[in-house]
Amino acid sequence: MFTLVIGGSASGKSDYAERHVLSLKGDGPRIYIATMEPFGEEAQARIARHHAMRRDRGFETIECYRKAGTVRLPKGCNVLLEDLGNLAANELFGADFSLTDNGTNPCTDDICALLSERITADIDSLRSQCSHLTIVTNEVFSGGKEYEGETLTYLRLLAALNRKLAARADLVVEVVCGLPDVLKGPKTL
Amino acid sequence: MIFVTGPLFAGKQEYIMEALGWDESDFETFAVRDVQDLAADLKTDQLPALADRLAEKKVVIATEIGGGVVPVDPADRRNRESAGRLACLLAERADTVIRVCCGLPRFLKGREVFQGFDEDP
Numbered sequence: 323m324f325t326l327v328i329g330g331s332a333s334g335k336s337d338y339a340e341r342h343v344l345s346l347k348g349d350g351p352r353i354y355i356a357t358m359e360p361f362g363e364e365a366q367a368r369i370a371r372h373h374a375m376r377r378d379r380g381f382e383t384i385e386c387y388r389k390a391g392t393v394r395l396p397k398g399c400n401v402l403l404e405d406l407g408n409l410a411a412n413e414l415f416g417a418d419f420s421l422t423d424n425g426t427n428p429c430t431d432d433i434c435a436l437l438s439e440r441i442t443a444d445i446d447s448l449r450s451q452c453s454h455l456t457i458v459t460n461e462v463f464s465g466g467k468e469y470e471g472e473t474l475t476y477l478r479l480l481a482a483l484n485r486k487l488a489a490r491a492d493l494v495v496e497v498v499c500g501l502p503d504v505l506k507g508p509k510t511l
Numbered sequence: 512m513i514f515v516t517g518p519l520f521a522g523k524q525e526y527i528m529e530a531l532g533w534d535e536s537d538f539e540t541f542a543v544r545d546v547q548d549l550a551a552d553l554k555t556d557q558l559p560a561l562a563d564r565l566a567e568k569k570v571v572i573a574t575e576i577g578g579g580v581v582p583v584d585p586a587d588r589r590n591r592e593s594a595g596r597l598a599c600l601l602a603e604r605a606d607t608v609i610r611v612c613c614g615l616p617r618f619l620k621g622r623e624v625f626q627g628f629d630e631d632p
Contacts, residue, residue: 326613328612328613330578461518461612463518463519463520463521463575463578464518464519464575464576464577464578464579465576465578465579465580466519466576466579466582466587466591467519467574467576468587477519477520478520481518481519481520481521481522482520484521484613484614485521485522485613485614487613488613488614488615489614494613494615496612503617505612505613505615505617506615
């Protein structure tokens with residue numbers, strides 16, 4: 323089963339996604355793919371704490387900041403990837419091409435198309451290796467249109483990924499105030 | 512009239528064109544998009560007339576822009592306010608209101624009417 327969980331900042335989407343993963347049937351190992359790159363001591367301490375918390379809930383953590391397609395997963399596993407916004411940012415801003423040529427141009431379109439296809443293929447690879455894949459993604463698209471340059475490129479990339487993955491997903495849930503609103507899939511969870 | 516709203520780059524136009532079986536020329540003839548921009552610089556009492564005019568179209572699309580931090584610039588604040596008010600007025604006038612997120616529709620009002628429309632665009 324492939325699930326996409328979307329929500330705004332502090333909407334309760336992570337907590338919902340974790341409970342969803344725990345509710346899924348199957349006895350394969352639970353894997354947490356963490357995408358946030360640790361910058362600095364504070365981040366490293368927080369990440370260590372999260373590792374321990376998730377270990378208590380039966381998750382093994384794999385760190386993956388880019389190229390998720392290279393991750394090798396054990397058979398029958400139940401995977402939670404968090405989150406797509408970080409993965410997209412790492413891929414875009416760590417990528418080996420320049421975004422400085424004034425924003426809205428064909429180059430930006432090419433980068434979005436190229437990266438969204440590459441990352442989607444990476445996700446397809448993860449899906450093909452596991453029983454269940456749940457991805458947490460970010461609703462950051464309702465705060466206006468007045469963005470420029472790299473930020474606009476990032477929004478377009480993440481939006482393209484959200485659309486592509488939602489089209490593939492069995493279940494798409496938007497979390498609002500910690501409550502699930504099913505956008506696709508069985509209406510009763 | 513079908514009012515389609517949703518976040519930026521959510522696939523609103525793509526969704527409604529596919530649902531209605533429209534091509535680009537249908538869309539240009541029967542629809543209008545980015546109506547939040549039309550609300551900019553209008554006074555509150557001018558918005559109902561704009562909504563009436565827009566409601567003559569078959570499809571009206573707006574992008575949600577009211578979900579961020581209140582803008583520092585007073586003109587931006589006013590425009591964002593107008594966009595939100597206009598969206599409410601359009602939803603009142605609409606037979607069907609659809610919120611598209613990640614390319615997926617959520618019917619907020621009048622699904623039945625939409626299905627009739629779907630069969631006979």
